[in-house]
Amino acid sequence: MSFISSSNLHSSYSNMALEGSKVKFGILDCAEIGRKLARAITLAPNSDLCAVASRSVEKAKNYAIKNGFPSTSKVYGSYEQLLDDPDIDVVYVPLPTSLHLEWAVKVAEKKKHLLLEKPVALNVDEFDVIVKACEDNGVQFMDGTMWMHNPRTLKMREFLDDSEKFGELRSVHSIFTFTAEDDFLKNDIRVKPDLDALGALGDVGWYCIRSILWAANYELPKTVTAIRGPIFHDSGVILACGASLQWEDGKVATFQASFLTNLTMDVTALGTKGTLHLHDFVIPFQETSASFTVASKSGFEELVTGWVPVPSEHIVPTDLPQEARMVKEFSSLVTRINESGSKPETKWPIISRKKQLVLDAVKASIDQGFETVDI
Amino acid sequence: MSFISSSNLHSSYSNMALEGSKVKFGILDCAEIGRKLARAITLAPNSDLCAVASRSVEKAKNYAIKNGFPSTSKVYGSYEQLLDDPDIDVVYVPLPTSLHLEWAVKVAEKKKHLLLEKPVALNVDEFDVIVKACEDNGVQFMDGTMWMHNPRTLKMREFLDDSEKFGELRSVHSIFTFTAEDDFLKNDIRVKPDLDALGALGDVGWYCIRSILWAANYELPKTVTAIRGPIFHDSGVILACGASLQWEDGKVATFQASFLTNLTMDVTALGTKGTLHLHDFVIPFQETSASFTVASKSGFEELVTGWVPVPSEHIVPTDLPQEARMVKEFSSLVTRINESGSKPETKWPIISRKKQLVLDAVKASIDQGFETVDI
Known part of the structure; x- marks a missing residue:
């Protein structure tokens, strides 16, 4: 499947990392904020924009086309399909807050690293369940606070x-x-x-x-x-x-x-x-x-x-x-875990919890x- | 008595009003903030810096000399003497707040217009006594909020x-x-x-x-x-x-x-x-x-x-x-009262009271x- 780049939005920064070392991102749902993250993933030198999922494959495809996803990107008509894709390292979740508990836990259980939009949860009890799922599955957590x-x-x-x-x-x-x-x-x-x-x-x-x-x-x-x-x-x-x-x-x-x-x-x-x-x-x-x-x-x-x-x-x-620096930082943490088998950085979930x-x-x-x- | 101007503090603005129409200010006590007001009165084109009072005539004299008072200024060794001076139109009161009730009322009772440093009183009951004294004596009230x-x-x-x-x-x-x-x-x-x-x-x-x-x-x-x-x-x-x-x-x-x-x-x-x-x-x-x-x-x-x-x-x-614009505005109100017999502007005490x-x-x-x- 091939997509046409929608604009020159991505042209002002160069992507300098080697293809082989890149961390592969999937986006769960076609949220407005995800458009900004899609660009950020493309700009981050150690990250690849690989997939987007929606409840409708048509919607996902249109989103990918309109937002300049690479022609190699995959589009999925269900969240589960994206989570089952073995090529994906990181799932970015910009879903409404009430859906975070369910989908953030599923992301972690599928051993995908989790970049979660804020607010991270409806309350700290929900958030603790998400963090435990990340810990149990050895995946990195970070919330999407770009600044x-x-x-x-x-x-x-x-x-x-x-x-x-x-x-x-x-x-x-x-x-x-x-x-x-x-x-x-x-x-x-x-x-x-x-x-x-x-x-x-x-x-x-x-x-x-x-x-x-x-x-x-x-x-x-x-x-x-x-x-x-x-x-x-x-x-x-x-x-x-x-x-x-x-x-x-x-x-x-x-x-x-x-x-x-x-x-x-x-x-x-x-x-x-x-x-x-x-x-x-x-x-x-x-x-x-x-x-x-x-x-x-x-x-x-x-x-x-x-x-x-x-x-x-x-x-x-x-x-x-x-936001591209955020993605780059997240991918660095993921690479460290993947390459050295080290534990995820706990600083980020600790800050989010506070x-x-x-x-x-x-x-x-x-x-x-x-x-x-x-x- | 003649004073030496302390510096070129007053040189950057010109005083353009005619001598005859100027409103005459006395300063009650040698407060630090009064130094700024002394300059402001000198700069305001419709205002004259005429006197300063302290509990010690030596202190008043030194203050006048150090702060560039005009050579015609009078110095008094008691507050009462300044209030009894028939040439003074306005008394600026930078005393500590706890002394406002006593001295602001005395200023009004002596038919002097009152420019009072803030906070105007320790509480609104005290302030109401001050405002009533101003009303009863037909004198203008304003607090010293320069901005x-x-x-x-x-x-x-x-x-x-x-x-x-x-x-x-x-x-x-x-x-x-x-x-x-x-x-x-x-x-x-x-x-x-x-x-x-x-x-x-x-x-x-x-x-x-x-x-x-x-x-x-x-x-x-x-x-x-x-x-x-x-x-x-x-x-x-x-x-x-x-x-x-x-x-x-x-x-x-x-x-x-x-x-x-x-x-x-x-x-x-x-x-x-x-x-x-x-x-x-x-x-x-x-x-x-x-x-x-x-x-x-x-x-x-x-x-x-x-x-x-x-x-x-x-x-x-x-x-x-x-602060010179404040003095100028105050003197304009005083001149209007003196020349046309109009009532004092109530806007200022109303704002201070709120x-x-x-x-x-x-x-x-x-x-x-x-x-x-x-x-």
């Missing part, structure tokens, strides 16, 4: 770890919102209680929680308190919410997640000596480089007429789009009338 | 009022923090329960609350809930705190105020169609112009590889420093174990 893999994230980490420039983290404030169209508010899986029951908390809130935990070096907060005034869809799904998080040592964090306000993606981290700001933490404004602003030991001019020093912007170029714990606590606080919930 | 008078503030207001570009306000997030030095944490009036009992809430938190109310067009929230985890000085004064605010129509806001993290001054306002960001809302990075960033109907490139459009920065020059109400609610919520407090 973690942007080189900017490493540079920001260096700043937060700098005891002289940033000092000690004291508070983090994260915002991720976008204005959903009418069609989204009627038909998107993220407003359907039987598909993505966590709504804006599971979608954009997931990223806010990730950014907060990232800034806190994945130290879990002690308590979580939802902010009063969340907004609900008629279906009961959360459309907008916020929460505050409190740590044992006095650190605090807040976040705001919404489908009802203009696209905004802020992280603000306040240290005893420095401040970090960025406004595009999930999706950088441009693909080829990303920036952040830092301030350190900020003070005032005589008579407080201005700042000394003023904050400075740092621009970090990237060799590959952040996020899920906080997310569950926010949900519980909302459900319990904004009571403070212990973690 | 309100920056031309940038008007431009930002235009954006927030633009139903096409910004839409409807849904949330506001404000941060004002600075890292206090050891000396501040030991000796500053803002950590003394008998002087500025409201600590970081009254100092930096006051500005956060102002920015939130400003964004909400001074519509009062329905409820206020302090965020868990405030940090207290050994003296009991608040060193760091935050709160969330909720409005009847579903709007929410959060703020973070602290003496314990690097200088940061953020306002983020989220509308259904647009986003406003600024990082220097209280004191602009530079004195001669100030900027803010707006985004409107933000979306993504194909495959979510970047933003379309990206946010844009707007730079607003200023003819005078914001801020005090919210501040009192945050304090009450903290004192009541983070219970939600109705306004």
Whole structure:
């Protein structure tokens, strides 16, 4: 079967690895986000885009054609067929959250490595079943949080770890919102209680929680308190919410997640000596480089007429789009397991689980009338 | 008595009004912030810096000399003497908050117009006494919130009022923090329960609350809930705190105020169609112009590889420093009262009172174990 490449979307980055060493990816279902991952797999030098499955073979075929899959790609009319394909190393699962438990476990049981879209599960109990299936079958787990893999994230980490420039983290404030169209508010899986029951908390809130935990070096907060005034869809799904998080040592964090306000993606981290700001933490404004602003030991001019020093912007170029770097990192882990027989990297499921714990606590606080919930 | 101008601090702006029409200011006490106001009064074209009072005439004289007071300025060794000076039209009061009730009322009773440093009072009951004294004596009241008078503030207001570009306000997030030095944490009036009992809430938190109310067009929230985890000085004064605010129509806001993290001054306002960001809302990075960033109907490139459009920065020059514009505005109101016998402008005490109400609610919520407090 041969496909026509849909565009020159893949032309700006070159794929330099040797064919023989590439990790083979299959995509489970024709989700919109999977189109971005398909490109990312093609761009990652150690990865091959090999198959897509849908409940309809026609749908899978059209998806492959429209999204520039290589002509050698296979298309399947059922998820099971893809999982049974012995050539596939990794399955990327962008299914609605309510289907994660079933299909993520099946992927692991078929000894396929699992790249799972977020939110990883409806709650931590479900997630623990998924992680156990991965452990029992020796397969790698990672969630699809692309911004973690942007080189900017490493540079920001260096700043937060700098005891002289940033000092000690004291508070983090994260915002991720976008204005959903009418069609989204009627038909998107993220407003359907039987598909993505966590709504804006599971979608954009997931990223806010990730950014907060990232800034806190994945130290879990002690308590979580939802902010009063969340907004609900008629279906009961959360459309907008916020929460505050409190740590044992006095650190605090807040976040705001919404489908009802203009696209905004802020992280603000306040240290005893420095401040970090960025406004595009999930999706950088441009693909080829990303920036952040830092301030350190900020003070005032005589008579407080201005700042000394003023904050400075740092621009970090990237060799590959952040999602292709994610795929590349995942494939490296898979290659290491396959070639050396080593155990999967546990860092990624541990981070995902912490996020899920906080997310569950926010949900519980909302459900319990904004009571403070212990973690 | 003649003073030597201390520096060229006043040289970059010209004072163009006719001598005869100028409003005459006296400063009550030799506070650090008063140095900035002294310059502002000198720069405001309709205002004259005429006197300063301290409990020691030597201290007042040194302050006048060091801060470039005009050679015609009078120096007084008691507050009462300044209040008894028939030449003084306006008294600027930068005393510690606990002294506001006594001295603000005395200023009004002496028929002097009152420019009062923030926080205006320890609570709204005290503030109401001050406002009543101003009303009874027909004098103008304004608090010293300088950023309100920056031309940038008007431009930002235009954006927030633009139903096409910004839409409807849904949330506001404000941060004002600075890292206090050891000396501040030991000796500053803002950590003394008998002087500025409201600590970081009254100092930096006051500005956060102002920015939130400003964004909400001074519509009062329905409820206020302090965020868990405030940090207290050994003296009991608040060193760091935050709160969330909720409005009847579903709007929410959060703020973070602290003496314990690097200088940061953020306002983020989220509308259904647009986003406003600024990082220097209280004191602009530079004195001669100030900027803010707006985004409107933000979306993504194909495959979510970047933003379309990206946010844009707007730079607003200023003819005078914001504090000189504040003085000029105040003097204009005083001149109108003096020349036409009109009543004082009530907008300013109304705004100050709303801020005090919210501040009192945050304090009450903290004192009541983070219970939600109705306004």
